């Protein structure tokens with residue numbers, strides 16, 4: 166079966182800066198893949214290219230067999246590639262439930278709404294939307310906070326709401342921008358469980374940019390590592406964390422240093 170998403174030799178220049186150089190990797194259906202690398206490695210640029218916000222200088226992006234390189238962000242989202250941001254999608258003055266409702270309405274043309282619009286009358290659609298919103302809140306564990314104003318949520322709860330908002334678009338691929346940032350270890354562990362569940366039970370393919378190595382190592386089927394715009398490694402966590410180029414990129418360790426450095430791997434080091 167062809168890859169669900171294929172990044173084919175993508176390069177992106179910003180003036181003289183090569184933000185991404187000849188990057189190639191694939192996402193298979195139902196995989197959880199993490200994109201990691203030190204600050205400035207080119208991860209955000211790749212996210213922006215996949216979601217249509219930035220066009221590559223060269224190379225192509227294929228989704229489900231179709232070339233999506235030149236699609237607009239809204240068209241990419243409509244095909245099922247949805248991105249979460251770090252909080253920015255949440256309306257702080259609305260309740261949790263209202264935020265989800267807004268996400269559902271804002272994505273009127275998405276797959277979820279195509280289903281809803283097939284229903285006979287407005288009340289059926291409303292009830293279906295309410296059921297879907299309740300299910301999303303249950304999935305992320307926020308059902309007890311449906312009527313709470315978003316600005317009153319704890320940080321970890323806001324991150325979960327952000328994921329629920331992303332899920333409201335019925336994504337085939339969900340791109341998560343540092344979902345564990347600011348979470349404590351208990352919240353991170355719950356996040357890992359949630360991501361695995363989404364993949365297993367909802368069949369959603371996940372691509373994460375994440376700096377928290379314990380989350381990356383425990384949740385990822387595969388890891389793609391970037392440094393200075395180049396892909397320097399790709400593979401399963403056990404292999405990637407022992408890769409000398411990866412250790413060197415993260416810790417500035419010399420090639421002569423012992424492999425034990427990998428155990429302390431931290432993007433912000």
Ligand SMILES: Nc1ncnc2c1ncn2[C@@H]1O[C@H](COP(=O)(O)OP(=O)(O)OP(=O)(O)O)[C@@H](O)[C@H]1O
Pocket residue numbers: 179182183184202203204205206207208209210211
């Ligand atoms: N719009 C832009 N204009 C000019 N340079 C840019 C632009 N976007 C990114 N860059 C440059 O491209 C390189 C890669 O940046 P990018 O934000 O993709 O890295 P990153 O891996 O996401 O970093 P971080 O972890 O800090 O978010 C950096 O040198 C950055 O300064």
